[in-house]
Amino acid sequence: MPADAPRIKLETTRAAGAEVVTYDRVKESREEIGAKLSSDRGLALIKPFDDPFVIAGQGTAGLEISEALTPDIALIPGSGGGLASGVALALPKTRVFAIEPEGHDDITRSLQSGKRERNAPGIRSICDGLLTEEMGDITYELARTRFAGAVSIPDIEVQRAMAFAFRHLKLVLEPSGAIGLAAALTGAVDIKGKSVVIVASGGNVDAETFMAALKA
């Protein structure tokens, strides 16, 4: 995990019995660290998004949605593209949009340019769970062929969506989990008159970050 991951994410993962290896999000490559750990210790490497089984697992969110309805539109947090790809595969009749942080908008740019774009290294958003540098081979191909589009959202609107969820939904959302809601509230995706499902995942947010959103 990045050393600057929310404390609650580090602590609850350790409390569940895991050994957590931290790294510097800007200076180090988690791909290299993962490959080395896997090789040195003879461990299986499970990639966070660019793996058919992981995408299929994330797609069960789409299956759950399909049990309730087939929405016109689904708004899904986007970073490596695994969750949005899985949902798009599970809901072929739904227009699936990946929602990503402003300044970290490689999916939006990739869909525009027709080739896989990268984000420059660095941290430009409070959405700590959505700061992947680029999509994977599989998720880029699925994004290109299955997504209706992608939009990017400024942090201030993410904070307003967190405050909206606090006030009206009584839900604790981390910034990355509130970005789909922000896309709906701001009109970044036009949802007027449509049935819409928003995936609000997850809730790994420290009190300081949450309180800053309530004050924003």
Place this chain on the structure above:
Amino acid sequence: MPADAPRIKLETTRAAGAEVVTYDRVKESREEIGAKLSSDRGLALIKPFDDPFVIAGQGTAGLEISEALTPDIALIPGSGGGLASGVALALPKTRVFAIEPEGHDDITRSLQSGKRERNAPGIRSICDGLLTEEMGDITYELARTRFAGAVSIPDIEVQRAMAFAFRHLKLVLEPSGAIGLAAALTGAVDIKGKSVVIVASGGNVDAETFMAALKA
């Protein structure tokens, strides 16, 4: 509503189209105000807890629980006693406890003394939804015959339960809604080895009150 009700409760009720009449919780009687409004305008008065239909409606929470399980113990916020009475009627094999704020413990004292006790007027808790002066005729009779017991919880433990719900359940609870969880976390009711359902209702909490709980 009391003039010191959470702003979110006043605002969302007004936003739903209601005319809200406020009063001073310490100096005025809501029973008298309700009776006068009802009489002056020819309106039906719906009491908040001492009404068979209201208790039956609140008891649907118990029916929902019974669809999932019949717990050994249910921990229910207690004030006028309507919600706990309704749940106790719906779950006759469950030991139902009313949980109330420390210093505002008329249910606990009533069950001990065998007669209906009152709280002195005044505000002694952050649980603004649980500050009724006494139970009603119907709810006292149900409490006496159907409750397994009642316990009272200090505000600091209610705040810790709110922070626990934020951290682990990702739920926004108002103080009155977190008091049952506090009874479980503190051991005020012995739940070891038992199946337990906690009713965590509701989430009408202003940002300032919520942030104070996260810092407590």
